[in-house]
Amino acid sequence: MTTPATSLRDRDARIHALSRLDRSLLVEAGAGSGKTAVLVGRIVMLLVSGVAPSRIAAVTFTELAAGELLERVRQYVDRLLDGDVPRELSDALHGGLNAGQLENLTRAGDNIDDLLCSTIHGFCQRLINPYPVETNSDPGAAIADAG
Numbered sequence: 001m002t003t004p005a006t007s008l009r010d011r012d013a014r015i016h017a018l019s020r021l022d023r024s025l026l027v028e029a030g031a032g033s034g035k036t037a038v039l040v041g042r043i044v045m046l047l048v049s050g051v052a053p054s055r056i057a058a059v060t061f062t063e064l065a066a067g068e069l070l071e072r073v074r075q076y077v078d079r080l081l082d083g084d085v086p087r088e089l090s091d092a093l094h095g096g097l098n099a100g101q102l103e104n105l106t107r108a109g110d111n112i113d114d115l116l117c118s119t120i121h122g123f124c125q126r127l128i129n130p131y132p133v134e135t136n137s138d139p140g141a142a143i144a145d146a147g
Helices: 011-019 035-048 061-081 088-092 099-109 118-127
Strands: 056-062 116-119
Touching: 011 035, 011 088, 035 061, 035 088, 035 118, 056 061, 056 118, 061 099, 061 116, 116 118
Parallel strands: 056 116
Antiparallel strands: none
8 A cells, every 4th residue: 555645755845846837847756756646746737727738748758658647647637537536636636626627627638638748759859840951850750769
């Protein structure tokens, strides 16, 4: 069983990361400390506040992490829409969504596939692909994976 979020030593920092959506933050912590949960929570809180999924980019180091991020965001959104507040968000949401937040999240849930969760390389490719002349790059270039 996992430790409740309220007993974590960094509880205040987590609440800060989930509630201060008007600024960029650096989250730096060791493996297994909950960085992904904080990032997922922050994305969901942006959606709850009315930010459209198409306006959010979550950039990670690996394809596996990018896929996990998107899946966990979907899970949190579905749970919240079902009235179940994930433990990681309970302090930031004070137990539930108000009517406006629920409306924002419902709208976001309908467009969740517009959320960009990508690797650094994939994100950069999305930025430069429309501008092959300006970036002096091959318009057919693609990211090569280990395979």
